[in-house]
Structures are given as structure tokens and as C-alpha cells.
Amino acid sequence: MDKSNFYDDVYQVVRLIPKGRVTSYGAIAEYLGTKGSSRMVGYAMGASGTAQPPVPAHRVVNRNGLLSGKIHFGGDTMEQLLESEGISVEDNQVQNFKQLFWDPSAELL
DSSP states (O other): OOHHHHHHHHHHHHTTSOTTOBEEHHHHHHHTTOTTOHHHHHHHHHTGGGOSSOOOGGGEEOTTSBOTTGGGTOTTHHHHHHHHTTOOEETTEETTHHHHBOOHHHHOO
16 A cells, blocks of 8 residues: 555545534544555544644544544644534544534435
């Protein structure tokens, strides 16, 4: 798997996540046909800071709605970005995660 093409594929999917919704690393991996590569999706998110057009990486969380990538944003930036879109976060976890979950496999038919 070519890492740069994989990252570009991930970024294309993440750019489609609507404001006020979140998805998981695993859901993106599954949509891309690489189920089990959620960690690689995480690496892509960690490297997305300089991608153009910008990637809304703050909308990607772990399968339980935890802000597992917040270290890459510094401080509470990830939480603040989510809350600016109307997403409630408590103890580093998206509230109402199931209702806010955006599944690319279902949404991008």
C-alpha cells in the first residue's frame, strides 16, 4: 500500500464529513476497503496538519467517541473545534456519539 496515496484517500473521505458530525478511524478504513487499518488512518490524521485543502481531522475520533487524537492538536483545540460545531464533549468523549456518527459506507453510496 502506497502510504501517500492512502493518506490522500483518507483526506478525501474526511473532507466529506459534515459539520456537526463525527466518524471513527475504523469506519474510514472500512470504507476504503482496508478494514483493520484504523491505526494507519490515525497516522494520516496526525500528518494532516499541512494538507491542502485543509482536513477537518477534529471530526475523526475512536470507535467509542473518545478524542484519542487530541494530542496532535495541542491543549483543548480538538474539543473546542468540535464544540464550535455544536458537538458536546465531556471527559474527552463525544456525547450522543451514536446520533452524531457519520458512517462513510452508508453516507457515500
